[in-house]
Amino acid sequence: MRTIQLIAFYHRRAERIGIPFPKDWADVVAVLRPLKDVAWSRTRNCWYVPLSQVHFDAVKRALHGKAHLDTQLLKQYLEQRKACLGVTDAERLSSARSRIVQEQPLSADNLAAFNRFRDLIKLKGYSSSTLRTYCTEFHALLRLLGPRAAAGLTREQVQSYLLWLMQQRGYSEAHIHTAVNALKFFYEQVEGRSKEFYDLPRPKKPQTLPNVLATSEVEELIGRIRNLKHRALLMTAYSAGLRVSELVHLKVRDIDSKRMTIHVRLGKGKKDRMVPLSPTLLKVLRVYFREYRPREYLFEGEKGGAYGVRSAQEVIAAAKRAAGITKKGSMHMLRHSYATHLLEQGTDLRFIQELLGHHQITTTVRYTHVAIKGPANLRSPLDSLRLDL
Known part of the structure; x- marks a missing residue:
């Protein structure tokens, strides 16, 4: 036949x-x-x-x-495709990913290693974000290895790979940290090696400060939005210092007007927390609810379900353009501004840590470097000079 x-x-x-x-x-x-x-x-x-x-x-x-x-x-394509879908956390592949599947297939040993790696991350209950980033980094190494099995790499060879990522691929310090964590998980958790891989060199992260809006800029940002849903979205993000993923996954039942709290469920690290519900926000949300009638999620897409993260980012980008704000930053900038403004109002740092859901106080401390400190009438020495300007 x-x-x-x-x-x-x-x-x-x-x-x-x-x-x-x-x-x-x-x-x-x-x-x-x-x-x-x-x-x-x-x-x-x-x-x-x-x-x-x-x-x-x-x-x-x-x-x-x-x-x-x-x-x-x-x-063969479908087997490789399944691994790539685990990386993208999507229902279908893009043109670039499809080309990777065809042109850079994983060897049988490395495909099996990737499947064990991905399955163990899921079994341990890591977040979808961690699953995606770890799988992306590990898949990149496996593609580069070709027929060579990842399980056979020595500590020195892994270090050489990390150095190559920095020098040849231009990985940032933060990106290298992610790659190190992903490889540590494979060799220690999946392969069961000793903790010698904790000694992998980690470059020091640059101590950058977050971009923060002035209160007047937040007023302008929100005031420029005419769409009620978009305005409520930005006000909710700023009033509670929410991550964008937390914002779009808020449900109607999470707004408790009796106790005046917002229940943030399964934030980073899969931790719940309660944050105060602003009376000003509540007024806006009531008007918004009467007009839009969300069924489950507080902010829903046109076809129902949670509002998209990308759509939320587009809302703030449009608001910044309308307000003439050129500072770099996405929805997370409202979270930075929330924390900084609380600190400037005299809120205790430990309380801000709880409101933000930070695991360590060191993460919250960085806002002390951007908050305006000192008495309200503090003057720069420059202002004391008699200059002919």
Whole structure:
């Protein structure tokens, strides 16, 4: 019986199953052409359908008795694809990721190592953000190794790889820290090696200060927003010092107007916390609720469900443009501003730590470096000089 070797490729912004065969197989064309979503690719010189189980089954039924389907290459792609989906935490691959799957496949040993790595992170209950970043770093190493097994690398070889990331790939100090943590997890948690890998060199992180808005800038930022939903979104973020992920996952039931609290559930480190509910915010939220009637999440997308993180970032970007604010910063800048303004009002640092959900006080201390300190009438020595300006 004739054989058709199915392939996978990226075409017209989606992954496809390619069905290549000689053009003179008219009987095969006759049964393929009526299938739903089937199309012809001039660049690939073959028929194709979307990459899905439903479409594969349709092709298999149509070609039954007419040709044998060789699925080896397709299965190999799907195995590699599964690993890449674990990296992106998405339902489908981008063009760039699909190209990686085809051009830089993991060896059998490293693919198995990646699966153990990913599964253990999930089993330990790490956040989706940690899962994604750790998998990204580990997958990058595995692609670079080619047929060489990651489990066989020595401590010195791992250190050389980290140095290469800094010198050749231009990784920042923070990025290197993430790569170190990911590799430590593999060699210590998955492979069960000793803690010698805790001695991997870690460059010192630069002590940068966060960008903070003045209270007048926050007023201008919020005041420029005419859309009620967007205004309520920004006010909620600033009034409670929320991370953007916490903001979009707030639910209607988390707003307690009786106790005047906001219940922030499963923040960073999977910790709940309570923050005060601003009376000013409550007034706005009541008006917002009457107009938008959110069902589950406080801020919902057009099709329901939680409001998108990217959409929230676009809201503040538009507000900054409208207010003429050029300081760099996304939604997190409102969190920085919240903490700094509380500190300037004389709020105890330990209390701010609790409100922000920081695990360590050292994380909160950095706001002392941006807060305006000293008496209100403090003057610079420059102002005491008699200068002819």
